[in-house]
Amino acid sequence: MSDQSGTIPGAAGKLLHMIGPVLGLVLVIAIFAAIPPHHGITLLQLQTILVHTVGVGIVALGMTVVIAGGGIDLSVGSTVALCGVVAAVVLDRGHGLPAAISAAIFTGVLCGAYNGLLITLLRLPPFIATLGTLGFYRGVAKWIAGSSPVSPDTLYGLDALVLPTPPAEFSWLGVAPSVWLMLILACAVAITIRATVFGRRVLAVGGNETAARYAGISLARVKVQSYILLGGFAGLAGVLQMARLTQGDPTVSAGLELDVIAAVVIGGASLAGGSASIAGTLCGALMMAYLVNRCTLHEWQQFVQQMIVGHIIIAAVAFDLLRRRRG
């Protein structure tokens, strides 16, 4: 069942799996373009949609690795909030931007390590372990923040880097620097999955755990590493979320985990593990931000948008299953 490790024969099936999410995205864009009054897409709209993709997108990159390894992490929304609060508190105390970003990412790594150790040492199902830490990290975030948003006096210009329109000195980038950061990380994760020993092991563990163990792979180590990776990404997403709001809000990103998992699933990953597509995941995240934007543009009410997003998830997975059966 693992495409990336090359166990499925059939080049056509493999190609379809890789470009399926892209086709889906193109289809959604085409459908919306066909609906009168035929809104085109302006640069500013594209910039805004991409900035709205970043939060879900960066976390979804890490989540793709965890899901590929047969795991899941429900605590990411709380981790993002906690890391955002940590960054805001460090800034508020005047320790500067590098310290704030490091502290936030380190907090995310700790959260990921804790998740991974709960899963491997106590042998808890990932769903249960991270359901527990979902509450724990949210509680810690509120505790540190004193239950109200922490507003640092200055963000040292970080807030300008996450606006839809990039600041003048970065206008040559075309889109916000945070969008480029997401794309660079996506390339790095894609290479990690395809070309490193760690990536191969993740896919092997997710594809067939018993076989992976007999092949001499340390399951615990691979799993803990993948949760740490996700935690670090959530920490970074927390910093960016804090920059967007110009404050560390302990209640932010509740329910983010569902958007993230939806993006990964729309992107063609199987929740059973063993397969991953970074390009697909990004398409999934982009598709959701695009939908919200278009529904607003068409002056459709919020419930319409929720009904559509629900069925995009269903359609994406149904399509993927159909392809697998044929392959």
Added chain:
Amino acid sequence: MNTCASGSTTPSRRLAPGLQTLLAIGAAMVASAGLWGCGKQETPAPDKKATSGPVAQDAPGEKVLKIAVVPKGTTHDFWKSIHAGAIKAQRELGNVEVTFRGPEREDDRQQQVNLVQNLTSSGTSAIVLAPLDETALAGPVRQATAAGIPVVIIDSGLKAQVGKDFVSFIATDNYKGGAMAGEKMVELVGGKGKVLILRYQEGSASTAQREQGFIDAVGKAGGIELVDPKRYAGATRATAQEAAENLLLAGNDYAGIYCPNESSTFGMLLAIRGKGLAGKVKFVGFDASPGLVEALGKGEIDALVVQNPMRMGYLGVMTAARHIRGEKVEELIDTGVVLITKDTMNTPESKELLAPDLESYLGGR
């Protein structure tokens, strides 16, 4: 989901050092959180007895009343003001113990229902409740009243009978507040142009009235094209910011913008700042927080309609205590709304509403 096997070594031997690592990380996280948390507690809690007046003498034999204040959420400044008002009442009354506990997110109806039911079964003397939903909380409130626990409703309406299902309704006249915002908007934009409204959340009664009051006032003036795409800001500032950014992409030529509560106003403020519209588009918001007051001073916000949450919390606890003592209480109490602009924001009356001295009541919490 797959369970993890630990390989060929015996589980117990491998588990022990592993568990130590696990515990060490857990302890480190708690400890580091504690370091940050402790910083918040530098100001010692003021001695309640020392600051309360002569009425505060605990009459021997008289039972201490436990009054539970249940807000809609605990993170917004608005609820902190309510808390401060409740503490003020506690200090004046003396023989009252106020607890303050609410759902952490302002859209978690289920958590608030459970909270009210738990309070009902735990022997609280009275409940002061700001219902998250006018229907969902009606049942639990009737149950509390039936169990002999008086309920005072604050802030938002409840679909139940005042005087029978609950004791008293103490709130802002939200419709009037919305109408004041609407009249100010008409004046600001000179009676013409497009005016955008970002709604707050489906099913929230108080903000729906503020939206309706605004819409009616703007409609009455004529000449203004009201743009109401029925888009909702959602529960947090982050959701409000994204909704606002999307709305400003759909249309850009607004003369004025209105938002009906703190989080939607803050999210919209960030969005118009990002688009370089701050100070150019006329912007009327609702409620106050340090960030919004700063924006009012800078001219990014033209007017804020503010309520008197401290008075609401104060009267909530006072009314509950009076009712328990058998005194007659009013069924409907309006705590008033004021429209504050840059010109009026530095008067003593405005300052008390915009930046109430919460520290003296909540210091150290």
